[in-house]
Amino acid sequence: MTRRPTAWHTATVADIRAETPTAQRIELDVPTWPGNDAGAHLDLRLTAPDGYQASRSYSIASSGDGTRVLLAVDEVPDGEVSPFLVHDLRVGDEIEVHGPLGAFFVWTPPTEASPRPVQLIAGGSGVVPLYAMAQAHAAAGDATDFRLLYSVRTPDDVFFADELAALAATGAVDVDLVYTRVAPPEASVPPGRLTADRLRDAVVPAEQNPRVYVCGPTPFVEAVARWLQDAGHRPGDIRTERFGGS
Numbered sequence: 001m002t003r004r005p006t007a008w009h010t011a012t013v014a015d016i017r018a019e020t021p022t023a024q025r026i027e028l029d030v031p032t033w034p035g036n037d038a039g040a041h042l043d044l045r046l047t048a049p050d051g052y053q054a055s056r057s058y059s060i061a062s063s064g065d066g067t068r069v070l071l072a073v074d075e076v077p078d079g080e081v082s083p084f085l086v087h088d089l090r091v092g093d094e095i096e097v098h099g100p101l102g103a104f105f106v107w108t109p110p111t112e113a114s115p116r117p118v119q120l121i122a123g124g125s126g127v128v129p130l131y132a133m134a135q136a137h138a139a140a141g142d143a144t145d146f147r148l149l150y151s152v153r154t155p156d157d158v159f160f161a162d163e164l165a166a167l168a169a170t171g172a173v174d175v176d177l178v179y180t181r182v183a184p185p186e187a188s189v190p191p192g193r194l195t196a197d198r199l200r201d202a203v204v205p206a207e208q209n210p211r212v213y214v215c216g217p218t219p220f221v222e223a224v225a226r227w228l229q230d231a232g233h234r235p236g237d238i239r240t241e242r243f244g245g246s
Helices: 082-087 124-139 161-170 196-202 218-230
Strands: 007-020 023-029 041-047 053-059 068-074 094-101 118-123 146-152 174-179 211-217 238-243
Touching (some): 023 082, 053 068, 053 124, 068 124, 124 146, 124 161, 124 211, 124 238, 161 174, 174 196, 196 218, 218 238
Parallel strands (some): 118 146, 146 174, 211 238
Antiparallel strands (some): 007 023, 007 094, 023 068, 041 094
């Protein structure tokens, strides 16, 4: 893993588009960005005209050595930063970002001849860093068995829907969507929350010794981590990242 220097950078908003009804995809041009590994995050800082500053951490949906940084921000209605990013940010605006950050919750293509399988488990917008891992895996032509279990409220709430469908269609990543409120007509399972039994049936079995990455709201991550351990997965093989309001 390459050690990338961490610093504050000035970023210019290069593109914005709707990701879901409550989220925006934001592409930043950061000329001094040193690149980042898949799964890394950054701190984003906003400064008001009166000098007041607010910063929050966001997972990065892109990876590699480029100077374009992709975010996907879901609005937290009572948040201090995300409502501005979703509703008020415009192409050409400048913001400050600090990063790349994180070394524990990252994935890089393995070098061993027989890599361990990778199981990704996401809740809602927690798919952002896991999407970066899936894309990095596909771009590298990596032979690792990669699976994504993604719990989401409705089809409209799926982040990177087209990209995930493309990854699944090529066989690069096995994608299993769990809809908790509304399922599409073609779904074989009715909507409902992810359970310990559904999880056990969908993920790589513990006896195959997978690396597991879990990201989502704190209650989701804690429940999933507990279910994984109950199913025989070793705590040291489970890497978690959780979030609250922002």
